[in-house]
Amino acid sequence: MHVSEAWTMYRHLIGARVRSQLQYRTSLALDFSVSFVVTFLDFAVVVVLFQHLPALGGWTLPEIALLYGMSGIGIAIADMVIGQVEDIHVDIRSGQFDVVLLRPVPTLLQVMASDLALRRIGRVLQSVAVLVYALAAADIAWNPARVALLPVAVVCGAFVFGATFVLGACLTFWVVGSTEVASTFTYGGNQMTSYPLTVFGPWLRRMLAFAVPLAFVTYFPGLYLLNKPDPLGYPQWFQFAAPLVTAVFVVTAGLVWRTAVRHYRSTGS
Amino acid sequence: MSDTVSSTVRDIVRVEDVRKTFTVWRKRGRVRRERVVVDAVDGITFSIAAGETVGYVGPNGAGKSTTIKMLTGILVPTSGLVRTCDLEPSRERVELARRIGVVFGQRSLLWWDLPLADSFDLLRHIYRVPAPAHAARLAECTELLELDPFLATPVRQLSLGQRMRGEMTAALLHGPELLVLDEPTVGLDVVSKAKVRTFLRDLNAQHGTTVLLTSHDLSDIEHLCNRLLIVDHGRLVHDGSLDALRDRYGGERTLVIDLTEPGPPIDVAGATVHRIDGPRQWLRFRRAETTAAALVAEIAARYPLRDLSIEEPAIEDIVHRIYVDGA
Numbered sequence: 001m002h003v004s005e006a007w008t009m010y011r012h013l014i015g016a017r018v019r020s021q022l023q024y025r026t027s028l029a030l031d032f033s034v035s036f037v038v039t040f041l042d043f044a045v046v047v048v049l050f051q052h053l054p055a056l057g058g059w060t061l062p063e064i065a066l067l068y069g070m071s072g073i074g075i076a077i078a079d080m081v082i083g084q085v086e087d088i089h090v091d092i093r094s095g096q097f098d099v100v101l102l103r104p105v106p107t108l109l110q111v112m113a114s115d116l117a118l119r120r121i122g123r124v125l126q127s128v129a130v131l132v133y134a135l136a137a138a139d140i141a142w143n144p145a146r147v148a149l150l151p152v153a154v155v156c157g158a159f160v161f162g163a164t165f166v167l168g169a170c171l172t173f174w175v176v177g178s179t180e181v182a183s184t185f186t187y188g189g190n191q192m193t194s195y196p197l198t199v200f201g202p203w204l205r206r207m208l209a210f211a212v213p214l215a216f217v218t219y220f221p222g223l224y225l226l227n228k229p230d231p232l233g234y235p236q237w238f239q240f241a242a243p244l245v246t247a248v249f250v251v252t253a254g255l256v257w258r259t260a261v262r263h264y265r266s267t268g269s
Numbered sequence: 270m271s272d273t274v275s276s277t278v279r280d281i282v283r284v285e286d287v288r289k290t291f292t293v294w295r296k297r298g299r300v301r302r303e304r305v306v307v308d309a310v311d312g313i314t315f316s317i318a319a320g321e322t323v324g325y326v327g328p329n330g331a332g333k334s335t336t337i338k339m340l341t342g343i344l345v346p347t348s349g350l351v352r353t354c355d356l357e358p359s360r361e362r363v364e365l366a367r368r369i370g371v372v373f374g375q376r377s378l379l380w381w382d383l384p385l386a387d388s389f390d391l392l393r394h395i396y397r398v399p400a401p402a403h404a405a406r407l408a409e410c411t412e413l414l415e416l417d418p419f420l421a422t423p424v425r426q427l428s429l430g431q432r433m434r435g436e437m438t439a440a441l442l443h444g445p446e447l448l449v450l451d452e453p454t455v456g457l458d459v460v461s462k463a464k465v466r467t468f469l470r471d472l473n474a475q476h477g478t479t480v481l482l483t484s485h486d487l488s489d490i491e492h493l494c495n496r497l498l499i500v501d502h503g504r505l506v507h508d509g510s511l512d513a514l515r516d517r518y519g520g521e522r523t524l525v526i527d528l529t530e531p532g533p534p535i536d537v538a539g540a541t542v543h544r545i546d547g548p549r550q551w552l553r554f555r556r557a558e559t560t561a562a563a564l565v566a567e568i569a570a571r572y573p574l575r576d577l578s579i580e581e582p583a584i585e586d587i588v589h590r591i592y593v594d595g596a
Contacts, residue, residue, distance in 0.1 A: 001363075005397060012394040020382045095376050101343045103395055104366035265359070266345050268291065268338065 013113035021118050031119035039126040057198035062137035069131025071193040071218045074157025076123035082162045084115040089172040149221050156246040157217035163253035173260040193218040216245040281447050281479045282317040287349030289335050309335040311503035322473050322480040324490030327500035328592050333483045370440030374452035378439040379424045385435050386420040396443035410438040413468050430461030450482045466492045487584045518587045524552045527576040537567050
C-alpha cells in the first residue's frame with residue numbers, strides 16, 4: 001500500500017472516529033479535564049518532593065521537569081495514536097480480528113486507524129506545560145544542535161512508546177491476560193523516564209537504556225540539553241543516538257507484530 | 270498466452286487435500302498438561318466454478334469455519350493446496366481481500382457507533398473503490414435490500430435483520446468475485462431471511478457472483494444452492510446436488526393420498542402405507558423402485574381418489590442421518 005493512499009485512508013477513518021467522539025461533547029470535555037487535572041497532580045508530587053530536597057540524583061526541579069515533559073509528551077501522543085492496540089486481545093477473543101485480516105490494508109495500520117482518543121490531548125497539554133516551565137526555568141545554553149535535538153527527542157519518544165505499546169500487545173497473542181505486564185513497560189516506563197537514570201539501581205537502569213530504550217529519548221538527550229556530565233559514564237554519542245535507536249526499536253516492534261499475526265493465523269487463537 | 274483459452278468455466282475456489290491441525294493442551298492432573306493434536310480439517314478436496322452457489326454444511330466443530338478461514342486467507346493451512354481467485358490466500362491475503370467479500374453472522378464489518386451510510390463511505394476508502402462504481406453498487410444494494418429507511422441510523426441501533434442487510438452491502442461494495450457467507454441468517458426473522466435469500470439469488474443471477482454459504486438452516490441452502498458440500502469430522506462426506514443427496518441417503522418419498530371416504534390400506538406394488546388418518550393415507554416409496562406417476566396412475570385406477578400430494582424427505586432429516594450414521 002502506498003504511503004499517500006495509507007494516509008488518505010487513515011485520515012478518513014480517524015475523521016469518522018473524531019466526529020463520533022465530538023457527538024458527546026460534554027463527556028469529552030469532562031474526560032479531557034480529568035486527564036489534565038490528574039496528570040497535573042502527578043507532577044505536583046514531584047514538586048512537593050523538591051520542597052524537601054534541593055536535588056534528586058544531582059538534578060534540580062526544572063531539570064527533572066524537562067525529562068518529565070519530554071517523556072510525558074511522548075507517551076501521551078503514542079497512547080493517543082496507537083494505545084488502542086492494548087485492547088487487541090478483546091478482538092482476538094471475539095473473532096473480530098478476522099475482519100481486520102479480511103481487509104486489504106496492513107493490520108497495524110487498521111489498528112491505528114480504529115481510534116484516536118481525543119481525551120488524551122489533556123495529557124499532551126499538561127506535558128507541554130511542564131516542558132515549557134522547564135525550558136524557562138532550567139539553565140540551557142541554546143545552540144543549533146540543542147534546538148534541533150529537543151523536538152527530535154520528543155518525536156522519537158512518541159515512536160519508542162508507540163513501539164512499546166505494540167510489543168506489549170504482541171505478548172497478548174501468546175499469553176492470555178498479559179496486558180498488565182505490558183503496562184509495566186508503557187506507563188511504568190513513562191514514570192521511570194520522568195526521572196534521571198541515576199536514581200535507579202543498575203539493573204533497572206540497563207533495562208531502561210537497552211531493553212526498552214526509553215533512556216535514549218529522555219535521559220541521554222536531556223544530558224546534552226542541560227550540558228550535564230553523565231555520572232554513569234556512558235559514551236557521549238548516546239546523547240544523539242535517539243533517531244538510530246528509535247528506528248531499530250520501531251522496526252523490531254513491527255517484525256514482532258508480524259510474527260504475532262502469523263502466529264494467530266497458524267493457530268487461530 | 271496463446272489464444273487457445275479453455276472454454277471450461279474457471280474455478281474460483283480450488284482445494285486439494287487440505288488439512289488443518291490445531292494443538293491444544295489438555296489438563297491432566299493438577300499441573301501436568303498433555304499436548305493433543307486435533308485435525309480440524311482432515312484432507313478435503315473440492316472446487317467451485319465461477320457462478321456457482323454452493324452450500325457448505327456440517328455440525329458444530331466439523332471444520333466449516335476452519336475451511337472458510339483457509340479459503341479467505343485468515344488461517345494458514347497445515348498442508349495441501351488452496352487457491353481462491355487464482356491466488357494463494359495465506360500468502361496473498363491483501364490482494365485476495367479486494368476480490369472476495371465475507372459476511373460473518375457473528376462478527377461485524379461495520380462501525381458500531383457510526384450511521385450505516387458512513388460505514389459504507391469508509392469502506393470505499395479502505396478498498397479504494399472509484400466513487401462512481403461505489404455509488405452504483407450502493408444504489409443497487411440500497412434498492413434491493415431496502416436500506417433507505419435506516420441508512421442514517423447508527424449501526425448499534427439497527428435491528429439484527431437491518432444490520433445483516435447492511436453487512437451484506439458492506440461485503441459487496443468493492444464488487445467481489447466470490448461472496449462467502451458464514452451463517453448469515455442466524456437469528457433473523459422470516460421476512461428478513463426471505464429478503465436476504467432473494468437478494469443473494471439475484472446477485473448470483475445478475476452479476477454471476479459466486480456464492481459460498483455455510484448455514485445451520487438447511488432451508489437457506491435449499492432455497493439458494495444448487496450444490497451442497499457436507500463436512501463431518503473434518504472430512505467431506507457429500508459433494509453434489511440436493512437431488513443427488515436425496516437419492517443417495519433419503520430415497521424414501523411420501524405420497525399423501527386423500528380418498529373420497531375412509532377405506533382399507535391401499536395396496537400397490539413398490540409402496541407401503543405407514544399411516545392412515547380417516548380418508549387420508551401416507552405411502553412411502555423409493556425413487557429407485559417406482560415413480561410417483563406410476564403410483565398415482567395405479568391408485569387412481571383402483572381407488573376413489575380425491576386429492577394427492579408428494580412430500581420430499583426433509584433435507585434436515587437426511588443431513589441429520591448422515592451425521593448420526595457417519596455416512
